[in-house]
Amino acid sequence: SKHRAWWKESSVYQIWPASFKDSNNDGIGDIPGIISELDYIKNLAVDIVWLCPSYKSPQVDMGYDISDYYSIADEYGTVEDVEKLISGCHDRGLKLLMDLVVNHTSDQHEWFKQSRSSKDNEYRNWYIWKPAKYDEQGNRQPPNNWVSHFQGSAWQWDEHTQEYYLHLFAVEQPDLNWEHPPVRKAVHDIMRFWLNKGCDGFRMDVINFISKDQKFPDGPINDPRTPWQSGDKWYANGPRLHEYLQDLGKILIEYDAFSVGEMPFVNDENEVLRAVQFGRNEINMIFNFAHVDIDHGKFGKFEPGSWKLTDLKDFFERWQTFMYENDGWNALYWENHDQPRSIDRYTNASEEHRLVASKMLATALALQAGTPFVYQGQELGSRNVPKSWGIEEYKDIDCLNHWKKIPKEDTAAQAIAMQEYQKKSRDNARTPVQWSAAENAGFTGPGVKPWMSVNTDYVRINAEAEIKDPNSTYHYWATVLKLRKEYLDIFVYGNFTLLDKPSQKIFAYTRQYGDQKILVVCHWTDKTLEWDAASNGITSVKQVLLNTYEGVELASQRFTGEQWALRPFEAV
Ligand code: TEU
Numbered sequence: 333s334k335h336r337a338w339w340k341e342s343s344v345y346q347i348w349p350a351s352f353k354d355s356n357n358d359g360i361g362d363i364p365g366i367i368s369e370l371d372y373i374k375n376l377a378v379d380i381v382w383l384c385p386s387y388k389s390p391q392v393d394m395g396y397d398i399s400d401y402y403s404i405a406d407e408y409g410t411v412e413d414v415e416k417l418i419s420g421c422h423d424r425g426l427k428l429l430m431d432l433v434v435n436h437t438s439d440q441h442e443w444f445k446q447s448r449s450s451k452d453n454e455y456r457n458w459y460i461w462k463p464a465k466y467d468e469q470g471n472r473q474p475p476n477n478w479v480s481h482f483q484g485s486a487w488q489w490d491e492h493t494q495e496y497y498l499h500l501f502a503v504e505q506p507d508l509n510w511e512h513p514p515v516r517k518a519v520h521d522i523m524r525f526w527l528n529k530g531c532d533g534f535r536m537d538v539i540n541f542i543s544k545d546q547k548f549p550d551g552p553i554n555d556p557r558t559p560w561q562s563g564d565k566w567y568a569n570g571p572r573l574h575e576y577l578q579d580l581g582k583i584l585i586e587y588d589a590f591s592v593g594e595m596p597f598v599n600d601e602n603e604v605l606r607a608v609q610f611g612r613n614e615i616n617m618i619f620n621f622a623h624v625d626i627d628h629g630k631f632g633k634f635e636p637g638s639w640k641l642t643d644l645k646d647f648f649e650r651w652q653t654f655m656y657e658n659d660g661w662n663a664l665y666w667e668n669h670d671q672p673r674s675i676d677r678y679t680n681a682s683e684e685h686r687l688v689a690s691k692m693l694a695t696a697l698a699l700q701a702g703t704p705f706v707y708q709g710q711e712l713g714s715r716n717v718p719k720s721w722g723i724e725e726y727k728d729i730d731c732l733n734h735w736k737k738i739p740k741e742d743t744a745a746q747a748i749a750m751q752e753y754q755k756k757s758r759d760n761a762r763t764p765v766q767w768s769a770a771e772n773a774g775f776t777g778p779g780v781k782p783w784m785s786v787n788t789d790y791v792r793i794n795a796e797a798e799i800k801d802p803n804s805t806y807h808y809w810a811t812v813l814k815l816r817k818e819y820l821d822i823f824v825y826g827n828f829t830l831l832d833k834p835s836q837k838i839f840a841y842t843r844q845y846g847d848q849k850i851l852v853v854c855h856w857t858d859k860t861l862e863w864d865a866a867s868n869g870i871t872s873v874k875q876v877l878l879n880t881y882e883g884v885e886l887a888s889q890r891f892t893g894e895q896w897a898l899r900p901f902e903a904v
């Protein structure tokens with residue numbers, strides 16, 4: 333990558349406030365709880381903290397349904413607490429990102445209350461209202477066939493004003509009408525408000541959905557079993573997206589702010605580059621989805637799916653290459669609040685191999701070119717929820733709406749769904765952070781019932797134990813992130829070349845800058861393996877910088893000959 337920038341050199345730690353740390357024993361994580369653990373975050377060697385939505389919200393979708401952008405949810409704290417969090421970060425040389433959720437609001441936002449009150453209210457145009465269509469039998473139908481991301485039609489009928497409104501997510505999350513200039517102005521004002529408070533930038537929720545094709549055409553029929561089809565063709569990266577992003581970009585540049593946009597359904601390289609190419613001044617980087625959708629079924633994520641290591645490698649190779657060649661930039665992530673735990677999604681590691689497998693995943697990801705993101709608990713090698721969990725433990729609207737659609741008598745479908753939830757539900761990432769082996773994993777006080785059950789493995793997997801153990805996943809992440817900075821030219825600005833492309837067991841790549849080259853070899857199986865280094869062009873290794881099993885001195889004696897003996901999930 334040609335251009336240097338502080339946001340390329342940084343790494344990010346993501347916080348899900350409800351489950352991070354509870355300071356006042358009400359069972360819900362809060363901002364004072366985050367402030368009390370800033371040293372824990374700093375010691376992970378990250379540079380930036382991303383705070384998931386903490387604004388006032390009815391919490392239908394865990395804060396992604398905002399009812400007031402200028403105040404903080406009571407359960408999390410106050411605006412003053414956020415100011416303290418910002419200064420606590422800045423005191424430690426950390427930056428703070430906030431979540432900007434502006435494709436939609438809560439239906440409890442004052443704008444929407446006004447908008448739905450009458451057709452001639454001045455806020456009517458702030459949302460997307462359409463008259464009904466009628467089928468041949470004269471039955472009322474939504475304006476088009478778009479499906480909501482949380483099941484069912486994306487249109488909700490409003491009795492009072494006799495029109496439908498669009499909600500790409502929950503019924504309680506009406507989409508804003510970005511065609512209407514006052515909406516855009518309101519978003520700009522929100523950004524400036526938080527930037528003026530010292531916030532250092534934004535993670536932008538589904539930012540590529542904000543411009544919809546104004547003809548609102550039907551989506552192509554992909555799933556013949558239902559009338560509701562994905563309309564992403566008509567609202568993902570829509571006609572005016574870049575105009576809107578240029579406007580946001582002007583504000584971001586003014587404050588030298590960080591920006592990462594969430595962009596589902598975008599696979600076209602040129603379209604991605606229009607958003608992130610250096611000098612276009614839209615956003616710094618995007619979250620793409622191909623690697624996290626890898627285990628989804630044909631008709632959605634809660635259907636069984638399968639994948640091969642080469643699928644993952646192809647994805648990385650493609651994005652690494654086109655970004656490098658075109659002066660774009662990648663956001664690197666395995667996990668976030670919408671995804672299951674990486675160790676359970678990307679490896680078959682048993683508990684015996686949890687430690688090495690989690691370190692291997694850290695190595696594979698964070699030494700690529702891009703800005704690495706670590707999601708709370710990932711630094712501990714956290715796992716998915718227990719297989720024994722029943723449906724009553726799950727809290728996420730995405731999963732529960734899916735469950736409601738399964739007929740009560742279809743026990744076979746229920747059994748499959750339960751298996752898939754344990755593999756892919758967003759709840760896997762949302763259990764409380766495991767701070768210690770004390771009751772409630774130290775997340776909240778003894779005797780308190782946390783808002784969501786703590787994963788039963790906290791006695792083994794917790795921060796207190798990992799901080800004490802220099803061999804832990806936590807310290808390994810810090811080592812990787814420091815190494816990335818130590819060899820900044822190579823790891824941040826160097827090129828990427830995939831080695832041993834056809835292997836289903838090895839993910840190996842080199843990074844090169846000038847005549848300096850670093851090789852990264854990740855062994856993806858739970859067996860031992862002889863890897864033919866020589867036939868992949870590795871004739872000599874000058875120095876071993878990192879190993880998931882032992883100190884680099886011992887390791888350097890092992891990686892010498894033509895064949896390398898790799899242990900389960902070993903990375904070097
Ligand atoms: O997610 C957008 C998104 O498209 C998915 O990752 C979504 O979670 C998935 O389709 C559900 O199966 C963002 C946020 O990250 C997510 O937490 C919010 O629920 C969503 O937008 C709505 O704001």
Ligand code: CA
Nearest residue numbers: 354356360362
């Ligand atoms: Ca609390």
